[in-house]
Every structure is written in structure tokens, then in C-alpha cells.
Amino acid sequence: QQQVRQSSQSLTVWEGETAILxxxxxxxxxxxxxxxxxxxxxxxxxxIAIRSVSDKKEDGRFTIFFNKREKNLSLHIKDSQPGDSxxxxxxxxxxxxxxxxxxxxxxxxxxxxxx
Amino acid sequence: EAAVTQSPRNKVAVTGGKVxxxxxxxxxxxxxxxxxxxxxxxxxxxxxxxxxxxTEKGDIPDGYKASRPSQENFSLILxxxxxxxxxxxxxxxxxxxxxxxLYFGAGTRLSVL
Numbered sequence: 333q334q335q336v337r338q339s340s341q342s343l344t345v346w347e348g349e350t351a352i353l354x355x356x357x358x359x360x361x362x363x364x365x366x367x368x369x370x371x372x373x374x375x376x377x378x379x380i381a382i383r384s385v386s387d388k389k390e391d392g393r394f395t396i397f398f399n400k401r402e403k404n405l406s407l408h409i410k411d412s413q414p415g416d417s418x419x420x421x422x423x424x425x426x427x428x429x430x431x432x433x434x435x436x437x438x439x440x441x442x443x444x445x446x447x
Numbered sequence: 448e449a450a451v452t453q454s455p456r457n458k459v460a461v462t463g464g465k466v467x468x469x470x471x472x473x474x475x476x477x478x479x480x481x482x483x484x485x486x487x488x489x490x491x492x493x494x495x496x497x498x499x500x501x502t503e504k505g506d507i508p509d510g511y512k513a514s515r516p517s518q519e520n521f522s523l524i525l526x527x528x529x530x531x532x533x534x535x536x537x538x539x540x541x542x543x544x545x546x547x548x549l550y551f552g553a554g555t556r557l558s559v560l
Contacts, residue, residue, distance in 0.1 A: 364547055374553055375554055376551050377550075381548075383453075421490065434480075434492065434547075435547060440490075442490045
């Protein structure tokens with residue numbers, strides 16, 4: 333049973349548009365939500381993260397919007413560039429616990445930015 | 448810069464054979480993880496470790512063993528490889544602190560024929 337769900341397996345946008353990647357989760361105990369970016373042939377790497385005490389986190393062109401009540405979040409990529417074409421994983425973890433805060437990953441969204 | 452190195456990068460194995468995937472980290476992180484990545488499933492946790500000598504089962508441990516002989520090294524072992532284990536395998540290291548960040552290796556592409 334997947335605890336973190338990403339609504340789209342793939343998303344295609346034009347260069348310059350805002351790409352919106354959606355994510356939802358099941359476990360109310362989750363309080364840390366990172367997004368990982370993965371380019372072909374590489375391992376995933378942390379892009380941006382948010383804690384549940386915040387509803388927005390911005391880093392350059394990347395913004396996370398978080399809705400605790402609805403248990404969903406989204407990653408907005410403003411002014412999308414062809415170099416942003418990658419797979420994006422939403423993830424979640426809870427504080428402590430026997431699994432030492434292990435991350436639960438969504439299935440990923442492949443973003444394609446067309447020049 | 449965090450560094451996680453996996454070997455081999457590519458591996459072809461025969462059904463029923465033994466496969467060992469190796470991972471080395473120079474981050475001095477306590478925690479290490481093995482994931483497999485398949486289309487439609489994302490990253491699924493196979494085994495993880497809190498430190499040298501410890502291994503724990505993840506979400507899909509069947510058919511896999513793990514070994515953590517030292518802080519730096521974490522291996523994934525397929526005693527009797529099957530075609531269903533054809534996948535891309537990622538090792539990661541990390542620590543549990545205010546930010547639970549994982550540092551991934553470049554992956555091992557395994558084909559079991």
C-alpha cells in the first residue's frame with residue numbers, strides 16, 4: 333500500500349510555463365516532505381523540502397505548497413527550462429519511530445519540458 | 448560533498464545464480480539503504496541499516512539479504528537470482544536529524560536472464 337501518491341506518471345509543459353506536480357499522503361504522522369529530482373542514469377538528489385509547520389517553501393524557481401488539512405502538496409516549477417526535464421519524487425517521513433524516520437517515496441512524475 | 452559509490456554499474460546474471468551488489472559511502476553516515484526502482488513503483492525499500500553489524504528489512508525484503516560489515520560498506524545479496532529481480536538498484540546513505548536527507552549512488556542496472 334503506497335503511503336505517498338503522485339497523481340501523474342508524466343507531465344509535459346512548454347518552456348517558460350509553470351509545471352505543477354501533485355502529491356498526496358495517507359499518514360497523519362508524516363511531518364517532513366522532500367522532493368527529489370532524478371536525471372537519467374543518475375541517482376535521485378534532494379531538490380527542496382518542507383516541514384508540516386509551514387504551508388509554503390520557496391527556493392529560486394521551485395516552490396512547495398503544502399495543505400496539511402487535505403494531506404496534499406504540490407511542487408511548482410516556475411519558468412520551466414528544458415534542463416528541468418527529469419523525474420521528480422515526492423517523499424514523506426515522520427519523526428523518530430523504529431524505522432528512524434525512513435522516507436516513503438511516491439512513484440515519481442516524469443517531467444518533460446519542450447523548448 | 449557526500450559520496451556514495453555503487454559497483455558494479457551494470458550486471459547480467461543467470462537465473463539461480465548469486466549476485467552481490469556493493470555500496471561504499473564516505474559520508475560517515477550511520478544509516479544506509481537499498482532501494483529498487485521500477486516504472487510505476489518508484490523507489491521501494493529492500494533493506495536498511497543503522498550502523499555496522501545491523502540490517503533491517505524494508506518493504507520488499509523477500510529474495511534479498513543485506514550485509515553491513517563496516518560503517519562505509521553495505522551489500523545487497525541475491526542468493527538465487529530470478530528474472531523478477533531485474534531492476535535498477537540504488538544505495539543511499541543518510542542520518543536522522545532535523546533534515547532526513549538521503550544521498551544516493553548512481554545505481555546498478557541488473558538484468559537476470
